Amino acid sequence: MDIKQVAKDTARVMASYLTYQAVRTIINQLSETNPPLAIWLSNFSSSGKIQDGEVYLKDLLEVNQELAFRVMTVRDYLAEEVTEFLPSMVCTEIKQANIEHRRQHLERLTRLNWSDSSLSPEEDIQNEINLDDPVT
Amino acid sequence: MDIKQVAKDTARVMASYLTYQAVRTIINQLSETNPPLAIWLSNFSSSGKIQDGEVYLKDLLEVNQELAFRVMTVRDYLAEEVTEFLPSMVCTEIKQANIEHRRQHLERLTRLNWSDSSLSPEEDIQNEINLDDPVT
Numbered sequence: 434m435d436i437k438q439v440a441k442d443t444a445r446v447m448a449s450y451l452t453y454q455a456v457r458t459i460i461n462q463l464s465e466t467n468p469p470l471a472i473w474l475s476n477f478s479s480s481g482k483i484q485d486g487e488v489y490l491k492d493l494l495e496v497n498q499e500l501a502f503r504v505m506t507v508r509d510y511l512a513e514e515v516t517e518f519l520p521s522m523v524c525t526e527i528k529q530a531n532i533e534h535r536r537q538h539l540e541r542l543t544r545l546n547w548s549d550s551s552l553s554p555e556e557d558i559q560n561e562i563n564l565d566d567p568v569t
Numbered sequence: 570m571d572i573k574q575v576a577k578d579t580a581r582v583m584a585s586y587l588t589y590q591a592v593r594t595i596i597n598q599l600s601e602t603n604p605p606l607a608i609w610l611s612n613f614s615s616s617g618k619i620q621d622g623e624v625y626l627k628d629l630l631e632v633n634q635e636l637a638f639r640v641m642t643v644r645d646y647l648a649e650e651v652t653e654f655l656p657s658m659v660c661t662e663i664k665q666a667n668i669e670h671r672r673q674h675l676e677r678l679t680r681l682n683w684s685d686s687s688l689s690p691e692e693d694i695q696n697e698i699n700l701d702d703p704v705t
Contacts, residue, residue: 434594434643434647436647436650436651439587439590439650439651439655440595440651440655440658441658442590443583443586443587443590443651443655444654444658444659444662445653445662446582446583446660447579447582447583447587447655447662448659448663448666450579450582450660451575451579451659452664454575454578454579458570458575465686468685484581486666487670490666490670491670491673494670494673494674499676499685501674502671505667505670505671507570508663508667509660509663509664511572511575511669512659512663513570513660514575514576515572515576515579516655516656516659517656517657518576518580519576519579519580519583519652520652520653520655520691521657522576522580523580523583523584523587523648523652523681524575524645524648524649524652526580526581526583526584527584527587527644527648528645530584530622530623531627531641531644533632533636533646534623534626534627534641535638535641537627537630538634538637548686556645568586568690569692
């Protein structure tokens, strides 16, 4: 398991995700101050290229330098504000989700076992008799 | 800007991404120890539902409990190992990428300005004359 590579890939994915969050923030701000520009940025960002934050920024720089600089500033700010809480949040998120999956799975299995063994009372009695008297 | 919500969303995206990395790790391990199972897991995971790690795990639990538990264990391990380095890695990643975008953009602008002003020597002289003698 190449932990170093996983960490590197995860950091890159997070940088892209924070770019997306920065764009969302700016679209929200613009929808109050400059609605036409909010619509323009929203259309520009919906083409799927925001999946890769760096390609997105390169393209945005060529058509609207001011907005691109604003996205860079906001994502930098978000990274500073958000990342320090992430280690504990992600670990907790995963541990809690794992517990919940195990609980639901156990519940499902118990339900299945219960429905397998939910025979009619007569059958239950017959089973009890059989259990009580292994000779029969 | 709702920093708390951004942090929460980012943690959820990261948990999903680490689930994907855990699955990749397990497919790699299985391709050495149990190639048919590696192919099965690879096919199961390629249907796009791995985008949401929790939906993916829920589905996997129903068809292969052992593999689902293994994914949960590995993603928990990855979270413990990887997340502590992420705050500085993500901040550095974003700052460096921002610097690089600004540098490339400045270079492009400089190139454009240079090509605008790259006239022939005769034209330069003529321009100089015009500049020196605003009356003409």
